[in-house]
Amino acid sequence: MTREEKSIAIEDLTAQLAGSNIVYVADISGLNAETTSNLRRACFKAGIKLEVVKNTMLSKAMEAAPADYGDLATILKGNSSILLSDTANAPAKIIKEFRKKSDKPLLKGAFINSEIYIGDNLLDSLASLKSKEEVIGEIIGLLQSPAQRVVSALLNQFKDEEVA
Template sequence: MTREEKSIAIENLTAQLAGSNTVYMADISGLDAETTSNLRRACFKAGIKLEVVKNTLLEKAMEASENNYEDLSTILKGNTAILLSETANAPAKIIKEFRKKSDKPVLKGAYINAEIYIGDNLLDSLASLKSKEEVIGEIIGLLQSPAQRVISALKNQFKDEDAA
């Protein structure tokens, strides 16, 4: 890879990192071609971009990024694939699903909404994170609940007055 190609690759990676609040890093080495293809297909269906990257290029892209990736550079050893998503828990769910059949992919770390997570032991916690849409739905439900009770009470009050 020439210096110019590396520079372009770093710029592309930096742009991808800047465009996503959710970046997972995983080790997918050792997966056969069919399993890797199935993983890519599952990621595509879930709206996740999966890309195998060179650690040195990813490290330089993280340094050039406006986001603070702090300690994530320490996990850049061996093979690294990045999973970029709009939904915080989607990559963790995909990894968890694939782990039912194999011991890979292994979660190295994640950057989610300016928070750093390092280690495969956090996979279950990350998979259980609620998406922005789920949290908004719960808040709306909580806000509607008291209003619905008031409306129901008023309806019952008017029914009682009409019956009298």
């Protein structure tokens, strides 16, 4: 790869990082071709972009990106892949699902809405994060519940008055 090609690749990677608030870094080395294809397919279905990257290029892209990736650059050793998503818990759920059949992919770290998570031990916590849609749904449910009780009580009150 020439210096110019590397520069273009870093710019592309920087643009991808700038366009996503959710970035997972994982090690998928050692997966056979079939398992890697299945992982890519599952990511595609879940709206996750999976890309194998060179650590030095990812490190330079993180430095150039507008967000502060903090200590995330320290985990860039060995093989690295990035998973870009719009849903905070989606990559963790995919990784967790694949870990039922093998010991890979390993979670190296994640950047989720300016928060840094480092280590495979956080996989369960990240998988249990609620998506924006789930949180909004819960809030709407909570808001509707008291209103429904008030309406129900009022209707019962009117029925009681009609009977009397």
